Amino acid sequence: xxxxxxxxxxxxxxxxxxxxxxxxxxxxxxxxxxxxxxxxxxxxxxxxxxxxxxxxxxxxxxxxxxxxxxxxxxxxxxxxxxxxxxxxxxxxxxxxxxxxxxxxxxxxxxxxxxxxxxxxxxxxxxxxxxxxxxxxxxxxxxxxxxxxxxxxxxxxxxxxxxxxxxxxxxxxxxxxxxxxxxxxxxxx
Numbered sequence: 086x087x088x089x090x091x092x093x094x095x096x097x098x099x100x101x102x103x104x105x106x107x108x109x110x111x112x113x114x115x116x117x118x119x120x121x122x123x124x125x126x127x128x129x130x131x132x133x134x135x136x137x138x139x140x141x142x143x144x145x146x147x148x149x150x151x152x153x154x155x156x157x158x159x160x161x162x163x164x165x166x167x168x169x170x171x172x173x174x175x176x177x178x179x180x181x182x183x184x185x186x187x188x189x190x191x192x193x194x195x196x197x198x199x200x201x202x203x204x205x206x207x208x209x210x211x212x213x214x215x216x217x218x219x220x221x222x223x224x225x226x227x228x229x230x231x232x233x234x235x236x237x238x239x240x241x242x243x244x245x246x247x248x249x250x251x252x253x254x255x256x257x258x259x260x261x262x263x264x265x266x267x268x269x270x271x272x273x
Contacts, residue, residue, distance in 0.1 A: 086136040087259040091128065094254070095144055098124045098247075103151065109239075116236050119202065121148060123244040125172055126198050127251045129179035130188060131260040137176050145172030145205075157223035164216070171208035175201035191248045198244035199237045206233025 101120040110117045125144050129137040145168040152168070153161040178201050186193045210233060214226035 086132045090257045091140055094124055099147060116232050118239040118243050120243045122202050122240045123198050123247050126179050126194055126201050129176045130183050134180055138173060141172040141176035142169050145169030167209045167212040171205035174208050175205040178204050194244045194248050195241050199241050202237025202240045203234055206237055
């Protein structure tokens with residue numbers, strides 16, 4: 086896997102994520118789709134296992150570092166870890182499912198993105214909920230989980246939009262996993 090191409094793609098998708106967040110937000114709730122999640126699902130579908138897990142950890146860590154939390158006291162916290170663990174487990178879901186799906190179908194990315202996003206948000210809610218037990222940060226796991234599941238389902242929209250561009254640049258990622266053939270990532 087070409088890590089330079091992944092870094093550029095992650096940078097672009099994170100920019101889309103941050104840039105379109107105010108535009109695509111549902112009402113005043115702050116629920117917006119994730120553009121990084123379809124990238125992680127795409128990489129998890131085609132990359133070797135170890136590379137996919139490292140890529141998911143990096144994406145989750147970048148999300149952690151760009152998403153500060155505000156405490157009831159007004160201070161902001163950067164807590165690295167919850168999104169990284171969530172993305173890692175979402176990657177594990179896709180790694181387990183990739184032998185059961187058609188890799189060339191856009192439906193695969195559109196269906197696996199909300200499923201992986203649900204796992205991601207469950208892990209984030211659980212880790213912040215566990216932290217709330219010993220260090221009150223004003224986190225409500227129930228409302229976060231409902232918002233996270235809606236965010237995961239809403240992320241199917243960017244998955245639909247970015248499937249064609251990802252397929253087009255997929256050859257530049259230089260995936261060399263044993264489960265992919267040379268015909269898997271063609272520019273059709």
